[in-house]
Amino acid sequence: MITVIIAEDHQALIDGMKSFLKNEDDIQIVGHANDGLTLIESALKLKPNVIITDIRMPKCDGIVATKTIKTELPETKVIAFSMFDHDDAISQMKEAGASGYIMKNSSLQTVLEAIRAVSQGSTYFINEAENEYDTPKNELFFSSREKEILQLIAEGKSSQEIAEKLFIEKSTVDSHRKNMSKKIKAIGKNDLTKFALERKYDYL
Secondary structure (H helix, E strand, O other), rough: OOEEEEEOOOOHHHHHHHHHHHOOOOOOEEEOOOOOOHHHHHHHHHOEEEEEEEEOOOOOHHHHHHHHHHHHHHOOEEEEEEEEOOHHHHHHHHHHHHOEEOOOOOHHHHHHHHHHHHHOOOOEEOOOOOOEEEOOOOOOOOOOHHHHHHHHHHOOOOOOHHHHHOOOOOOHHHHHHHHHHHHHHOOOOOOOHHHHHHOOOHHH
């Protein structure tokens, strides 16, 4: 389970993300914050796997909050969530320890992809002009759920059949497939079904 805290001074954005993510079986929203100081306090208390944070917030901005959190919780991954795609802002968040940077006008599907990517050791930086998805070239990271889906793909199951067998939504299966396809492309593989049949993920 990927535990997540969302920090944003507009509650409506938090509510929208919580509503979207609550149906994902591998993600749990454990807290939220409307300012930087509350984010730091919540993070140190709840120790989430992933934090999504605005850069400009009351009391303490996202850059300072990220530096503080990463000092105390180096394993926690931080994704910046911003209206600004300036290189300076992206660089500052990278220097603070962020593993991702996405725009507020990105789709909720992008938010979901970013969460899964950083939780598994990748980075995810996106802005209006480009989409950069970096997976370590010599490593692949698959969650237990992804390995289940890969096994069922190898057995020739369709996304609908996989969804019914695992008691999840077909859209969730499709999202996992898309995420896994991006991962294997980073090591020169383009066919997810063929990769599943190789069963090399059994040893990851």
